[in-house]
Amino acid sequence: MKLAINGFGRIGRTILRQVLALPQGSDVEVVLINDIAPLDTCAYLFKYDSTFGPYAGDVVAESAALNIDGHSFPMTHSADLSSVNLQGVDVLLDCTGIARTSDVARQGLSAGARKVLISGPSPAAEITLVLGANDDALGDAQIVSNASCTTNGLAPLIKVIDTVAGVASAHMTTIHCYTNSQPMVDAPRGDLARSRAGALSMVPTTTSATHLIDEVLPHLAGRISGAAVRVPTASVSAVDLVVTLGREMQASEFDTALRSAVAASPVLGWTDDPLVSSDLRSRSESLVIAGPETRQIGAQQIRVFGWYDNEWGFSARMLDVARLMATR
Incomplete structure (x- = not known):
């Protein structure tokens, strides 16, 4: 290739x-x-x-x-x-x-x-593709978007949860390291909060994953909302997802089913170690679920937390998707 x-x-x-x-x-x-x-x-x-x-x-x-x-x-x-x-x-x-x-x-x-x-996201693309979520829809498209780093982490996770128990509704917050779209010192940007120095404050803002997830998993369109908080770290971000399941499940049943689905995914990982963000640098998975942070409240609400290296993992997916495209 x-x-x-x-x-x-x-x-x-x-x-x-x-x-x-x-x-x-x-x-x-x-x-x-x-x-x-x-x-x-x-x-x-x-x-x-x-x-x-x-x-x-x-x-x-x-x-x-x-x-x-x-x-x-x-x-x-x-x-x-x-x-x-x-x-x-x-x-x-x-x-x-x-x-x-x-x-x-x-x-x-x-x-x-x-x-x-x-x-990245692009209105000019024929399809927005996320490996582990909708890669079966690639076809022979000539111009493809690899979505965003956050969508690459979120969409495969949503897909496995939907397969395990269904998704009635969900809200995701990405805790995201600062990027070049933010200034190093206070400077004008379209988003006033993102006009503030990126390495000095946690900055509430939006995420493109909110609308991209509707493109990638259209059968769940309108059920998933999202927001972002940019934080003063240079690499590795996180997805904090709260889901209302489509059916009731016992906590042990859901945990077992989720672990099994993650193990079968080509892009998701799992850790039961109490890791911090720097431990995930240069990990190639789209998302590494933190087992100790998974919580279930009642029979239908769960919280899943996962880490992703928003540069290294995303770049790995670029190569994976390019391989798929080259064979078509």
């Missing part, structure tokens, strides 16, 4: 780290990276990562390529991807965050890529 990465930011660089960690002889090959930043800057930010630590190998900026451990990755620096040669590319991973209109989202196809996978 030949991949190209458009946008060498947090997700683009994390995807490349994961590709480089694949076993020798892997079928995944990154044949091009495009980013508007200078090559020296891209090399530096790949080598020295504040979240995941320095890359252990050699990183060198060549004349028109990023050389990592002796492997040369050609780099272009075009704001208009349609001017870049992507012939032979199976899937373009668009990690720019700006592919929200059809003309931008289709630039990769115009340049020669067979398909485009967008690393």
Whole structure:
């Protein structure tokens, strides 16, 4: 599978780290990276990562390529991807965050890529896909959204609970680390609360998962609400979900059924250890359910808490979904 990465930011660089960690002889090959930043800057930010630590190998900026451990990755620096040669590319991973209109989202196809996978919500996508929730609906779509990191954690969890006991209604709060959409010091943003310094306060705000869950699991549309609290940590977020079940269940019965469903999921994990957020850094699951935090109140209300590395886990899903797309 030949991949190209458009946008060498947090997700683009994390995807490349994961590709480089694949076993020798892997079928995944990154044949091009495009980013508007200078090559020296891209090399530096790949080598020295504040979240995941320095890359252990050699990183060198060549004349028109990023050389990592002796492997040369050609780099272009075009704001208009349609001017870049992507012939032979199976899937373009668009990690720019700006592919929200059809003309931008289709630039990769115009340049020669067979398909485009967008690393976030996008109205321009033919389908919003979440592995472990609605991946059977992929079909032969050319432009696909990988949803959001929170939706990737929430949707598979909702699906297994719905399978186990049904979901009458639910409310999710994501406790989310700060991101580039927030300022480091107080500065104007559309959302007044998100105008405040992201590393100094807990900031109540919205989450795109609220409407994306309706797209991904349409039979549950209107039953699930959500909110977010941005917190002063740099990585790893959490889902705190309260569900009114569709039928009555004993606590032990629900716990056993949930553990079994999670074990069968390709993207969910479980821990019975009393972990904190930093323990989950670089975990590849979409969500790791914290067993000690699961609670049941009465016969039909449960609370489930889970951790997710919103960069590493999401990047792992980008590669998984790209593999699916490449086979269609």
